[in-house]
Amino acid sequence: MTWTIGDLTVHRIDEIEFPADTGSWLLPAAPAGIRLHSHSFAFEKDGMKILVDTGVGNGKTRANPVWHGLETGYLDALTAAGFAPDDVDLVLLTHLHTDHVGWNTREQDGEWAPTFPSARYVTARAEREFWAGYAMDEPRRQMFEDSVLPVERAGLLDLVDVPADGVEIVSGVRLRPTPGHTPGHVSIELASSGETALITGDAVHHPVQFAHPEIGASVDIDPAESEKTRRRLLAELADSETLVLGTHFAPPTGGRLVSHGSGYRFVEGP
16 A cells, blocks of 8 residues: 655555454553554655664564564565665664564574665664663563664664654654653654655554544553643644554554544545
């Protein structure tokens, strides 16, 4: 699936659909039966091939059986869309959670090596510094060891300061601070020829949170801040022409937000 934002074409690169019970675990206050997906977004801007988030990854040791030892065709899908690993120039990481950094690396000769060796990997400085001082459990330490630290050791991870109004990484591509799920979480704003889009990351996991922004995720680091961020985003996006692309939204994944009673409704489509 693709979307057009001005002169940009944004591709959804599918990885997996999470099992049905993932929704009730992640969003325990949401109605039963919501579905969640793992995918990346890829686009080209100013001659640069850019990828937003990298999913769970293949062959990783994970405590969550849904994520453990995956073997998917993610890289084939990415290459088919025109983003072969050696050609990717920029990887934007909304945050450093397991299902957003997995394809940062792949196994080569028994070691975890950067999947995108020519790319600059970018995340917020506040995000990396938070985890550097956090008492990680063993599964999270394992994730950092196989999916974050190899990128750092290769000198490919760039940490950027993200002020309140965001920071432009490439012309028309801006990191927007959306803290709460994690302290340094960012969403990605795209602008081209007068049109805009927002890639949510985990500021919003599912459209049910548009109607009920009080619904938070079980893994939010700061639930109150996460809700505050979500309400601010929704008020900004409602009744605008900004296309919302959900990092975990099931197909069709993209749509626009409209006011509905005392809340908001997600209108899916281009």
